[in-house]
Amino acid sequence: MDFKYDVIVIGAGHAGCEAAVAAANLGSKTCLITMDMNKIAQISCNPAVGGIAKGQIVREIDALGGQMGLVTDQTAIQFRILNRSKGPAMWSPRAQCDREKFIWAWREKLDHTPNLHIWQDTVRELLVENGEVVGLITLWGVTFHAKCVIMTAGTFLNGLMHIGRNQLPGGRMAEPASYHLTESIARHGITYGRMKTGTPARVDKRSVNFDLMENQAGEIDFHKFSFMNNKVRQLKQLDCWTCYTTEESHQVLRSGLADSPMYNGQITSIGPRYCPSVETKIVTFPDKNQHQLFLEPEGETTNELYLNGFSSSLPMDIQIAALKKIPAFKDLVLYRPGYAIEYDYFDPTQLTHTLESKIIKNLFFAGQMNGTTGYEEAGGQGLVAGVNAHINCHGGQPFTLARDEAYIGVLIDDLVIKGVDEPYRMFTSRAEYRILLRMDDADVRLTERAYQLGLATRERYDLLKTKQEAVEQIIAFAQNYSMKPDLINGALEQIGTTPLRQGCKLIEILNRPQVTFDNITKHIPAFQELLAKATSATPGREEEVLEAAEILLKYQGYIDRERMIAEKLARLESIKIRGKFNYSSLQSLSIEARQKLTQIDPETIAQASRIPGVSPSDINVLLVLCGR
Structure with a gap:
């Protein structure tokens, strides 16, 4: 059999699903190949989405027309905003999801995406002609031809699981590994290595003494992942719990180190x-x-409960004995022990910022195959790869995201410029412009681009514009409305801040740390009238609009300063150097710089400056050679 497509995506994890939907929604005839159609978008480790910096990535995927935010909102059983005690640049949404419902919500998305087919099989070999991918062959001997192929095989390439000294081939528990594909790719000169990840034991809820644990409830407010979701939580909201390991459990764990695959x-x-x-x-x-x-x-x-913080590949009896030394788990019953898994990954410095291979044309890589860890990092890469595969098929300018534009841009730039020496996980600290990359403004940053691409709908675009207009009206009110002491002093004293001695603009009061729209504007009838009018076209979004306006009012100085720095550094992004130099012959560069620049071949001076081992003096040499 022989099939023909524009884009073929190998692997239906989070990267593969986002890649396939993006390419298909843009108009490419797309096929998603997966080993098991019942495990699509499996949340393999913890069934949780988001977290510090990861939550911002999900908001960005949503703003770009991706699906992860919608599926997460639909299947969330607990939602929280992390880092509330810090500034809004650090706020990060996180949701615990129903594992099975998450899979089937994604499957429904795929089944109802035009131009998208699913094929259940395992890919054995890539077909490459004259340095360009042209298709693949599956384990069942089926040949697929394609203009572009996106690799998103996750932990399945030569996957090997470990529990103590026991080893078992597989990509996940009870799921087979994928063989031959790594070698099929590597024979064309693409280098690869091995990484390891792991997962904790799964616990039977009926065997836990919750009286000896601390309850951790979720939050019920307006926050969510998808801008297009305006519904309350759809599933029953559940609690999480916390406890601690004990010295006795540590003694048991130490006794098993001789049989630990890690040691x-x-x-x-x-x-x-x-x-x-x-x-x-x-x-x-x-x-x-x-x-x-x-x-x-x-x-x-x-x-079934997930025991976060107890990832392990120790022998099964050691894991159980150690857990039973924790008071809440004295009578513990497991569904399965924790295990480790080793798998192949490919050096991401062999990719361009579109995630296309520098070695094989029209071949893209996304997800854990690029050395990352996390569903969110995978989904962001998958969306970018899917968009660019479509562009390669049908024409258009490459789609990339800058470091001051999205956490996804930081992620991809770090991968292709710096490479990885351990599984890469996103943190807010990796972004130098994190005040610009807040969770609340992902749509403002990215929806315009998604709309121009054709990923964001007109409905979404118009809704965002309406919200922005409401935010601007509230900001203008705060900047111009004069507050009278007798109107507001009682409220100010109640929240523990100094009363007014004379009138001032509302914005001056809002800049006080203790003051928020929520605790002050209920005393301003004129504001209530404005809010009702400004949000009349976006019902149910009043709190969302107020939060966006308040952040812009309180942090505008910081935002403006960071934007100015980003614009200055952007000048280096405009200085193109790819193809201009034979780095190995430039004796004025350090030996390490010559080697790294030759290996990575950066597009711009700015990218070169972010390569580990390329010093400021090396950059100055390149600037001089560029005539700067």
């Missing part, structure tokens, strides 16, 4: 620094006698 030489690949196994914690921090654990629901009705 007996069985696993040699690199694991995630920021999501360490519990055995890594007790070895790295021997002076700590406890580590926090989070017990989180896997679904709306199931008894």
